[in-house]
Amino acid sequence: MRTTQAAMNPSSPLPDLSRLCIHTITTKPWAIETAAAEFAAAGVKGITVWRDTLAGRDIAQTGRMLRDQGLSIVSLCRGGFFPAATAAGRTKALEDNRLAIFEAQLLGAPLIVLVCGAVPGQPLSESRKQIVDGIAALLPECQAAGVKLAIEPLHPMYADSRSAVNTLAQANDMVEQLKSPWVGVAADVYHLWWDPALEQEIARCGRLKALFAYHVCDWRTPTTDLLLDRGLMGEGCIPLRQIRAWVEAAGFNGFNEVEVFSTRLWATDQNEFLKKIVQAYKDHV
Amino acid sequence: MRTTQAAMNPSSPLPDLSRLCIHTITTKPWAIETAAAEFAAAGVKGITVWRDTLAGRDIAQTGRMLRDQGLSIVSLCRGGFFPAATAAGRTKALEDNRLAIFEAQLLGAPLIVLVCGAVPGQPLSESRKQIVDGIAALLPECQAAGVKLAIEPLHPMYADSRSAVNTLAQANDMVEQLKSPWVGVAADVYHLWWDPALEQEIARCGRLKALFAYHVCDWRTPTTDLLLDRGLMGEGCIPLRQIRAWVEAAGFNGFNEVEVFSTRLWATDQNEFLKKIVQAYKDHV
Numbered sequence: 001m002r003t004t005q006a007a008m009n010p011s012s013p014l015p016d017l018s019r020l021c022i023h024t025i026t027t028k029p030w031a032i033e034t035a036a037a038e039f040a041a042a043g044v045k046g047i048t049v050w051r052d053t054l055a056g057r058d059i060a061q062t063g064r065m066l067r068d069q070g071l072s073i074v075s076l077c078r079g080g081f082f083p084a085a086t087a088a089g090r091t092k093a094l095e096d097n098r099l100a101i102f103e104a105q106l107l108g109a110p111l112i113v114l115v116c117g118a119v120p121g122q123p124l125s126e127s128r129k130q131i132v133d134g135i136a137a138l139l140p141e142c143q144a145a146g147v148k149l150a151i152e153p154l155h156p157m158y159a160d161s162r163s164a165v166n167t168l169a170q171a172n173d174m175v176e177q178l179k180s181p182w183v184g185v186a187a188d189v190y191h192l193w194w195d196p197a198l199e200q201e202i203a204r205c206g207r208l209k210a211l212f213a214y215h216v217c218d219w220r221t222p223t224t225d226l227l228l229d230r231g232l233m234g235e236g237c238i239p240l241r242q243i244r245a246w247v248e249a250a251g252f253n254g255f256n257e258v259e260v261f262s263t264r265l266w267a268t269d270q271n272e273f274l275k276k277i278v279q280a281y282k283d284h285v
Numbered sequence: 286m287r288t289t290q291a292a293m294n295p296s297s298p299l300p301d302l303s304r305l306c307i308h309t310i311t312t313k314p315w316a317i318e319t320a321a322a323e324f325a326a327a328g329v330k331g332i333t334v335w336r337d338t339l340a341g342r343d344i345a346q347t348g349r350m351l352r353d354q355g356l357s358i359v360s361l362c363r364g365g366f367f368p369a370a371t372a373a374g375r376t377k378a379l380e381d382n383r384l385a386i387f388e389a390q391l392l393g394a395p396l397i398v399l400v401c402g403a404v405p406g407q408p409l410s411e412s413r414k415q416i417v418d419g420i421a422a423l424l425p426e427c428q429a430a431g432v433k434l435a436i437e438p439l440h441p442m443y444a445d446s447r448s449a450v451n452t453l454a455q456a457n458d459m460v461e462q463l464k465s466p467w468v469g470v471a472a473d474v475y476h477l478w479w480d481p482a483l484e485q486e487i488a489r490c491g492r493l494k495a496l497f498a499y500h501v502c503d504w505r506t507p508t509t510d511l512l513l514d515r516g517l518m519g520e521g522c523i524p525l526r527q528i529r530a531w532v533e534a535a536g537f538n539g540f541n542e543v544e545v546f547s548t549r550l551w552a553t554d555q556n557e558f559l560k561k562i563v564q565a566y567k568d569h570v
Contacts, residue, residue: 160522166481226442
């Protein structure tokens, strides 16, 4: 590993909550109206909206409600899942992504996070090609709607069925290939922390002007479920201060987004949990 | 991904069982004596011995028993776990590895597989340094005993506590750094299948004369446990024929070792399971 200035100097604690964003999935038991009111009351400044929370709602009105609470709408989660075994399946995936772009425009979200997809048994190289083709097909709609897309590299343990993009290097490669100001990367510590090339690829992402989003949580030991056992920051082994130093050295000054999926934490009192999130943000991010 | 000759031509089915090895952990319910007799009767030619199966036994006598059954002893599993928070912990780890080398010599195993270790919360770069230092310290004993060591890169989902070596590139880097004929790599498809650099790193490992072992199983969708839900070959999405083609193009002609940890499969009749292993070897490896 290179020993740069950033590597030697982990970042300092954040001075306030002005860059704290929480994903609605983090407090999944709450309806979006409850989440918005509680987040705002706790001093949280940003919200990333998961599409399931919009079901049955007027999306434009929901966007106004969030802004009225003083919240910045950071992104919409999520689009993607481009690969499919058949052309019809890939067309259907594109239609869902076009719907997501429309929803983001209505909501007033400037960015959609992409979980890019994979088909078990289909060669990863083929899925990667289908992902690039799918994103390329959406670029006219992105430009028309003013909505960017962020490729989120997912942990290699999701390569079978959730994403064939498993390192930041691969996401950066795709950004270079697509050459569009509408396509960048969402860097999530849960997926990337183990990668020996992380520092250099974060720097490269910065040089590409492609670091669109930064997600935080923690990796627990032991982890008891592949999907729903993420830790709150401080509960695990991810060097959060170190990674934030690298991200900031790469020019990122956007929101630090708390994205935790945890059946354990969802089962707790969500008001108490929100207090813990804010404290963990101060202590560990 | 490069499109080489090997990439275009997955390997053919194996002509016979002459390169089939099974790890004792794969049929964990069996004592080593039962495993040896049943493997031999099924036409299996190699066995990799997990150290737990040697508890309470005369190790040299057990080695003779295995050879008397016509089995090649492929390797001893496992050494490693070099990193520790304290110098005393690292010394203790070295002592256990020296014991493993002595056991391998008694058993007549030419190779020890290393699960290299990690300490939750200790920087991965520090754990990697401790791993290299630990292996370097063992080289005199390896040479004296005639026992080689194989660094096994583990899937990134084990980076917290089981291994800070998570890609074949990292293992190859360590081999280059250690520059010893006693140190190479064990390549396991479960850990490596997702890696976009896999083909090129297998070729590099071959050029380094460091591809000491090849392990097979499969990745199930969904995977329900991070450790004990491996699939039998054919039950998952790993392109086994493709990876074997790469391994053989790199010059490997050793055993294909079946290493499956599965509470699901351990709960089945082990004689029926052994028949399925042999069939899966013919159909999918």
